[in-house]
Amino acid sequence: MILSLFFAQGAGHHGSVRRIVVGQYLGFTAILVVAVAAAFGATFLPESAIPYLGLLPLALGLKAAWQVWKHRDDDDDEQKTSQGGPKALEVAAVTFANGGDNIGVYVPVFATAGVGGMSVYAIVFLILVAVWCFAGRFFATRPVIAKALSRWGHILLPLVLIGIGLLILIEGGAFGL
Numbered sequence: 001m002i003l004s005l006f007f008a009q010g011a012g013h014h015g016s017v018r019r020i021v022v023g024q025y026l027g028f029t030a031i032l033v034v035a036v037a038a039a040f041g042a043t044f045l046p047e048s049a050i051p052y053l054g055l056l057p058l059a060l061g062l063k064a065a066w067q068v069w070k071h072r073d074d075d076d077d078e079q080k081t082s083q084g085g086p087k088a089l090e091v092a093a094v095t096f097a098n099g100g101d102n103i104g105v106y107v108p109v110f111a112t113a114g115v116g117g118m119s120v121y122a123i124v125f126l127i128l129v130a131v132w133c134f135a136g137r138f139f140a141t142r143p144v145i146a147k148a149l150s151r152w153g154h155i156l157l158p159l160v161l162i163g164i165g166l167l168i169l170i171e172g173g174a175f176g177l
Helices: 002-010 016-039 047-070 076-083 088-098 100-140 143-172
Strands: none
Touching (some): 002 016, 002 088, 002 100, 002 143, 016 100, 047 100, 088 100, 100 143
């Protein structure tokens, strides 16, 4: 859903599909790098810090909500030309934060798979990111969905990002929640 919202937000903006796909790959590659490193014994983040990754989509959602509020009286065409769609690093940050819990699953699998197995897993995962991007773009361009996302996407995206951020924070027990 989040990818479809990103694709809908970038509709009609030159290069937005590329930025979204690059961002998705950057975020997922970061997840893989952390998981592989942790499988070899290097830990970049203590387990207790992972719930705080929810601050990334929460901050991006609040920023997007502020933009919606700030431009609430603007013409739709004027707003569309000023935003230009999501940036690759924003997509990467949401992907990484939303997939932070995957690291906990990938580490034991990678640790027992060996280098060859890890390589196969990584290649399959990266191929499936392309499938995931294709599916998000496909759904965002279906006429009924595209119309709904065009009308409500600028409101849905901040709500979804804030929801994801809060979910990560609460489920992870950040700030004693």
